[in-house]
Amino acid sequence: MARKKIALIGAGMIGGTLAHLAAKKEMGDVVLFDIAEGMPQGKALDLSQCGPIEGFDAKITGTNDYADIAGADVVIVTAGVPRKPGMSRDDLLGINLKVMKAVGEGIKNNCPDAFVICITNPLDAMVWALREFSGLPHNKVVGMAGVLDSARFATFLAWEFDTSVKDVNAFVLGGHGDTMVPVLSYSTINGIPVADMAKIKGVSESRLDEIVDRTRKGGGEIVGLLGNGSAYYAPATSAISMAEAYLGDQKRILPCAAHLTGEYGVDGLYVGVPAVIGADGIEGVVEIELSDEEKNNLQVSIDAVKELLEACKGLDSSLA
Numbered sequence: 546m547a548r549k550k551i552a553l554i555g556a557g558m559i560g561g562t563l564a565h566l567a568a569k570k571e572m573g574d575v576v577l578f579d580i581a582e583g584m585p586q587g588k589a590l591d592l593s594q595c596g597p598i599e600g601f602d603a604k605i606t607g608t609n610d611y612a613d614i615a616g617a618d619v620v621i622v623t624a625g626v627p628r629k630p631g632m633s634r635d636d637l638l639g640i641n642l643k644v645m646k647a648v649g650e651g652i653k654n655n656c657p658d659a660f661v662i663c664i665t666n667p668l669d670a671m672v673w674a675l676r677e678f679s680g681l682p683h684n685k686v687v688g689m690a691g692v693l694d695s696a697r698f699a700t701f702l703a704w705e706f707d708t709s710v711k712d713v714n715a716f717v718l719g720g721h722g723d724t725m726v727p728v729l730s731y732s733t734i735n736g737i738p739v740a741d742m743a744k745i746k747g748v749s750e751s752r753l754d755e756i757v758d759r760t761r762k763g764g765g766e767i768v769g770l771l772g773n774g775s776a777y778y779a780p781a782t783s784a785i786s787m788a789e790a791y792l793g794d795q796k797r798i799l800p801c802a803a804h805l806t807g808e809y810g811v812d813g814l815y816v817g818v819p820a821v822i823g824a825d826g827i828e829g830v831v832e833i834e835l836s837d838e839e840k841n842n843l844q845v846s847i848d849a850v851k852e853l854l855e856a857c858k859g860l861d862s863s864l865a
């Protein structure tokens with residue numbers, strides 16, 4: 546069987562990390578695309594030279610030509626600009642929307658059968674715009690955020706309960722902004738609801754609220770610490786798990802920005818929900834029961850995403 550082809554659009558911090566992970570896991574041959582000349586070629590050369598040490602068989606190439614992503618099975622998009630301290634993700638909308646237009650056309654013209662994972666921020670608006678510009682089926686274009694946000698939530702819960710992260714199953718719904726909805730009622734420590742574990746361990750409700758708040762602001766915390774750029778190791782790892790679910794037809798239920806057509810009362814938007822990823826891309830959305838408070842919080846997050854889509858339509862009339 547021929548090797549799969551993974552195209553990475555954007556060869557910056559996340560793009561380079563994605564290339565390394567994809568090669569190390571032998572997911573397929575990797576093409577790193579960027580508009581910066583020389584940079585993707587340089588990273589590809591450097592990463593290729595990990596091969597003899599790590600013992601992976603994967604061809605890694607760098608390019609500035611969209612023709613080289615032809616026939617890709619998976620495309621992961623990180624092209625664009627990250628935020629700086631003091632900025633919100635939404636401040637990136639204008640600049641990254643133009644990038645999505647170019648990337649969407651590149652994908653449409655070269656690999657229209659690919660499964661496309663968008664990472665560029667502001668995520669829920671950019672994945673929607675990328676889908677519009679590329680014209681690919683909605684089930685083949687998805688946004689990565691929920692896996693990352695849930696991993697942050699899980700990390701903080703594991704630290705609080707002094708337990709292995711392997712036993713924590715934490716869950717975040719909604720848009721990838723400060724209004725995201727970490728859902729404690731569906732988060733467990735090896736099946737034990739977090740609320741029960743909190744009682745056992747003497748963790749107060751207000752402490753759990755602090756963990757929820759830290760999760761919501763998890764991206765900003767790292768932006769503030771790095772001083773230049775944003776998180777990249779965990780974002781890349783998250784997207785790789787989604788690509789693996791597709792390539793391996795794993796039917797994993799992963800929180801991701803999926804196109805909704807009525808689920809959760811939402812029509813025509815991309816919002817973070819539990820979605821099944823398999824060989825057909827997004828094969829379904831799982832609708833879970835939420836409390837009134839959780840529903841209200843989700844609505845706030847959905848409204849924030851809607852506002853961003855209106856802003857996109859105002860900036861690019863082809864989206865209106």
Ligand SMILES: NC(=O)C1=CN([C@@H]2O[C@H](COP(=O)(O)OP(=O)(O)OC[C@H]3O[C@@H](n4cnc5c(N)ncnc54)[C@H](O)[C@@H]3O)[C@@H](O)[C@H]2O)C=CC1
Pocket residue numbers: 554555556557558559560578579580581623624625626627628637641644647648663664665666667668689690693721774775776777780
């Ligand atoms: N969805 C999520 O959970 C997360 C999203 N992000 C977002 O991911 C994006 C990328 O982050 P990093 O890799 O850290 O940024 P980076 O700045 O290191 O890399 C971005 C790359 O995109 C390239 N680029 C710019 N315009 C392009 C175009 N038209 N075509 C192709 N490439 C182009 C740049 O030359 C640069 O190499 C940012 O928008 C960031 O906010 C970051 C972390 C998590």
Ligand SMILES: O=C([O-])CC(=O)C(=O)O
Pocket residue numbers: 627628634666693721763764765767768775776780
């Ligand atoms: O916070 C940012 O700008 C990058 C991002 O989306 C994250 O790390 O969650």
